[in-house]
Amino acid sequence: MTTMVEIKNLRKTFGSIVAVDGVSFTVGKGEVLGFLGPNGAGKSTTMKMITGFLTPTSGTVRVCGHDVQDEALAAKTRIGYLPEGAPAYHDMTPASFLTFVGEMRGQRGDVLKRRISEVVAKVNLQSVLDQPIETLSKGFKRRVGLAQAILHDPDVLILDEPTDGLDPNQKYEVRALIRAMAQEKAIILSTHILEEVHAVCSRAMIIAKGKVVSDGTPAELEGQSPTHNTVLITLSGVETTIAHDRLMTVKGVKKIEDQGKDGDLVRLRIFPDEGQWILQDVGQFAREQGWDVQELYQDRGQLDDVFRLLTTPQQALS
């Protein structure tokens, strides 16, 4: 895998605030890296340093082999960037705005026209092409920002909250667009919508207080969830205590949590011993007991839980 973005010990302070605190990672071609983290974690600040807008307090960023500070222009030509909130010149129309950005990137004449119409088709902007940007809806503004970022078919794409404020259909479209481009590029996007990670990211990085607290595939992240590989079972016509006590005798069961009653339904969450798979054993045991099993499934783990666990220190302690 070709390394496209290489970040070493990146740090940024604003006075006494440490916004980014020693972040290092690399992103290769074909990867879609999701930055996850609560507000104020340092996601945007990191992106602003990758794109060369902010100068790091210390540390280096290399994009396609070019140092973003020392060879700024070379690096910037390889990057497409959607800043947070998708800023654009509001008195311009999408058509004139895209022409401006294209010309700034050295595209001219027919090549530029062709490129604009391709990009406009990709993000569905045809209907508003000649309307002032200030009159457009949030969804359209975001798409103008995306169009601007992919206009020069960049090797590296940095998207700060690309689906923020979009309706579900628009989110779906934007994610599909990102997935379609993923093969050819290195993409970094930030989000606080956890489902987005499953939808588009090949890799997820949780950032809290300026530090990387977790880095892995979405599945690996879920593996860190306390409910990872737990088994949920719903029974009817059995006493909770009886079900609980009997299930504890199944091999590999560590503990059982009552999830609350619903009518005469009993819901239990069964935690396995470290690294054990207990779904089949639990199922077989329930059949042998002659219980009426309404529901039985294994939980992959919730990203939400991992996210909370890693980004709120108080909970990690308790």
Next chain:
Amino acid sequence: MDRIRVIFKREFAGYFSTPIAAVFIVIFLMLSGAFTFYLGNYFVRGQADLAPFFNFHPWLYLVLIPALAMRLWAEERRSGTIELLLTLPVTMWEAVAGKFLAAWCFTGVALALTFPMWITVNILGEPDNGVIFASYMGSLLMAGGFLSIGSCISALTKNQVIAFVVSVVICLGFILSGFPMVLDMFGWAPQFLLSAVSSFSFLTHFESISKGVLDLRDILFFLSFIAFWLFATVTVIDMKKAE
């Protein structure tokens, strides 16, 4: 260089796609006309020249140029487009120069639209057209000086009102520094300091150009003045762009 042109084109067109162009030009023409005819005794003087017209330019610019310049960078910062602009493959210098040149050319257009005055004096008498031409050049250079101050102050803040007020005050300083009255207030200061201060006065240089002598030193004064403030703009943006 080409990117300066692209930025210039966008900015310049921007003046005309908003009401700014119309409002600025109309007010500029009205005020310069009113000043000249009523306050400058254009007809009474019985002389065919444009001196009364040009005499008011420093004061006209004092109000109008900061109003034009206040949005240059403050607006980019407020709307967040500065992040977009400066992450395009462009150097800070190109961005600053492109925006400044567009604003300067725009004032040039407003100034050029006062040409009926020039025609009128030629109908009424036989003015020294060389002097008038030099005065136009001087006025344009002075406008550039004011604009470069405005550009720098506008980079300091997101708030356009603050940018306007602070620019007016600084511009006023550069007008007044040549006034004997102001220099008298600093009578205690050593002579070399006084002449240094007065040599920075726009009035001194503008008046010397308006006499019809396009002295290289006066031209250089304005050009290096502009270069200095644009350099300050670049520095300020670099320092404050994060906020």
